Amino acid sequence: MNGNSRAPNLSARVIRSLTQYQHKLSVYSENEDYSIEADILDIDQDSGRIVLKVQLNDIDIERYANEGSFNFDIEAAKPTAPQNREVYSVYSAPAKILKTDTFSYRLECQLPDAIAGAGIGRSARVPFVLGMHADVRLEVYRHSLSINGFLHNLSIGGCLLEIPIANSIALTVDQVLPGITLEFPNGETFFSEGKIRHIRPIGSQGYTAVGIQFINMNSEQQEAIYQHVRDAEREAAYRCGTNQKITNHSPLFIANNKDKEFRQSHSQGGKMKPSIQRGVAEIANQIQIGFLFIKAGTNFREKIFYDSADRLIDMAMRDRKALLYDLASLLMEPDWVRHAVQVAGQLADMLITQDPHSPQIREAVVGALMHTLGKPLLISPELPSLEAHMTPSQRAILKGHSTTLLKRLSVLEWSPSPVCHDILENANERLDGTGYPQGKSSEDLSSLVKTISVIKAVNKLTHGRNGNPGRPPLDAYRWINDASGAYDKSLLVEYIQQYGLYPIGSLAKFSRGYLAWIMEIDAKGIPMKVAVVKNLNFLDMNLNYILVADDFPQIGKLEEIVNPLTYGLTPLRV
Numbered sequence: 001m002n003g004n005s006r007a008p009n010l011s012a013r014v015i016r017s018l019t020q021y022q023h024k025l026s027v028y029s030e031n032e033d034y035s036i037e038a039d040i041l042d043i044d045q046d047s048g049r050i051v052l053k054v055q056l057n058d059i060d061i062e063r064y065a066n067e068g069s070f071n072f073d074i075e076a077a078k079p080t081a082p083q084n085r086e087v088y089s090v091y092s093a094p095a096k097i098l099k100t101d102t103f104s105y106r107l108e109c110q111l112p113d114a115i116a117g118a119g120i121g122r123s124a125r126v127p128f129v130l131g132m133h134a135d136v137r138l139e140v141y142r143h144s145l146s147i148n149g150f151l152h153n154l155s156i157g158g159c160l161l162e163i164p165i166a167n168s169i170a171l172t173v174d175q176v177l178p179g180i181t182l183e184f185p186n187g188e189t190f191f192s193e194g195k196i197r198h199i200r201p202i203g204s205q206g207y208t209a210v211g212i213q214f215i216n217m218n219s220e221q222q223e224a225i226y227q228h229v230r231d232a233e234r235e236a237a238y239r240c241g242t243n244q245k246i247t248n249h250s251p252l253f254i255a256n257n258k259d260k261e262f263r264q265s266h267s268q269g270g271k272m273k274p275s276i277q278r279g280v281a282e283i284a285n286q287i288q289i290g291f292l293f294i295k296a297g298t299n300f301r302e303k304i305f306y307d308s309a310d311r312l313i314d315m316a317m318r319d320r321k322a323l324l325y326d327l328a329s330l331l332m333e334p335d336w337v338r339h340a341v342q343v344a345g346q347l348a349d350m351l352i353t354q355d356p357h358s359p360q361i362r363e364a365v366v367g368a369l370m371h372t373l374g375k376p377l378l379i380s381p382e383l384p385s386l387e388a389h390m391t392p393s394q395r396a397i398l399k400g401h402s403t404t405l406l407k408r409l410s411v412l413e414w415s416p417s418p419v420c421h422d423i424l425e426n427a428n429e430r431l432d433g434t435g436y437p438q439g440k441s442s443e444d445l446s447s448l449v450k451t452i453s454v455i456k457a458v459n460k461l462t463h464g465r466n467g468n469p470g471r472p473p474l475d476a477y478r479w480i481n482d483a484s485g486a487y488d489k490s491l492l493v494e495y496i497q498q499y500g501l502y503p504i505g506s507l508a509k510f511s512r513g514y515l516a517w518i519m520e521i522d523a524k525g526i527p528m529k530v531a532v533v534k535n536l537n538f539l540d541m542n543l544n545y546i547l548v549a550d551d552f553p554q555i556g557k558l559e560e561i562v563n564p565l566t567y568g569l570t571p572l573r574v
Contacts, residue, residue, distance in 0.1 A: 011115055019074075021077050026072060029071065050108075052109065065095070083207075089153075134183060145170060194212040280323075287341065312344055426449045450487075473499075
């Protein structure tokens with residue numbers, strides 16, 4: 001071997017391996033609301049030089065730099081990886097910035113030679129790369145709430161783990177955790193108490209990276225984590241091919257039968273979502289990211305919510321049918337997120353129909369997107385989950401969510417506009433005084449609040465809650481109409497005229513056993529276009545074709561609207 005040859009740059013090797021799959025590279029800064037997507041123009045595995053192209057319209061790239069260096073994540077779709085994805089993070093990569101035209105930048109970055117960096121306490125931080133994995137279970141509240149995730153990196157002082165953003169609402173910086181358990185592929189476990197050091201969004205698939213410090217470890221735990229880190233370093237070296245003396249996997253990472261079965265069952269047919277989430281799915285993700293900043297208590301990132309409102313309004317104006325169908329696809333998001341985005345989307349649609357030039361629309365939609373944010377702020381040992389069946393005392397706690405949110409916004413020194421404040425404060429009031437938090441009556445409520453009240457009521461009734469299945473639209477309309485003056489009946493009539501008995505995005509059952517998503521309705525609310533997805537006579541077979549009204553005899557007469565979760569279905573994204 002030539003004495004002047006140099007070993008390949010390990011970070012470059014890992015990144016190159018990930019680019020073989022569908023991938024996305026995101027440059028981020030803890031001081032900015034959004035990460036920015038970058039294209040990889042070139043990567044030299046010998047020198048570790050990576051060249052990125054970034055397109056920015058109204059943002060200075062320097063805002064993402066820290067003393068001339070950049071942080072970025074590269075996320076790839078890997079069917080064999082946890083959650084069918086793998087993320088590798090690069091910290092503080094020195095870069096030369098070249099502006100190539102008005103909105104384009106070229107970043108020439110130098111990757112670190114080693115994949116391991118400085119972890120908590122300056123100990124070696126070993127990234128889990130090239131298929132390395134270990135599961136994590138966080139005990140958030142003793143005996144009442146646990147969260148599952150997987151390791152992103154490990155050091156003797158702590159770890160970085162990835163968890164779904166929907167599960168992170170109970171976590172906050174400096175929070176002490178009663179327990180954190182790491183489980184490695186061979187079945188060995190490590191347990192310690194922990195303290196959360198930092199939380200940030202990671203990748204584009206709805207995950208957060210949570211940095212945890214191990215605390216109160218005894219000598220036995222310290223010895224165990226030291227050995228686990230050494231084993232992880234050995235495994236990373238083996239997978240990267242950096243040490244020819246290491247010829248096989250570390251025993252810690254040789255999967256036992258239980259782990260193999262679990263991985264196989266979770267990798268079959270799994271695919272990462274498109275690297276750029278579209279439409280309301282992305283808005284739902286952004287609302288959760290906005291909540292993380294609110295809970296962190298540093299400042300209020302209003303741009304996230306105003307950008308999301310602008311997107312909903314734009315979609316409603318450009319193609320309201322597509323928006324309504326897309327809103328219905330939000331079935332797997334947490335209820336507080338799904339409800340807020342669906343209500344905001346329909347509110348935008350109704351207000352635009354009433355007066356597309358109304359100056360209230362934007363602020364009202366922002367308020368609707370934010371009006372449930374107080375619910376996850378109330379997560380505590382007394383209210384450990386928003387998804388489980390609640391006791392009367394827990395439901396009483398939850399009724400304070402609007403007041404809790406307004407107090408938090410005040411602490412963050414953000415004052416909503418009068419229209420936005422009206423929604424945040426009064427969206428849960430009813431005309432007959434039976435609402436909350438103040439039990440206001442009709443004369444105290446604006447027409448805007450009366451409108452969103454009807455939208456919210458329909459949304460709650462048509463979606464399952466507390467173990468009860470959602471009602472068909474017609475049943476929901478009847479319930480609201482019979483609610484003894486709690487809602488404005490003229491606005492209910494307006495709602496029915498706008499969305500009909502068979503709303504866009506509903507799942508319809510036809511007489512010949514077919515299930516189909518309603519994509520378009522006519523002026524009388526009669527379906528005109530559907531996406532056929534299932535024949536109940538052949539349950540194992542999924543269908544995917546579109547029919548217009550003239551072809552409906554192929555599937556029979558429309559019988560009823562059914563609950564899609566009964567059949568394990570979600571709308572096809574458009």
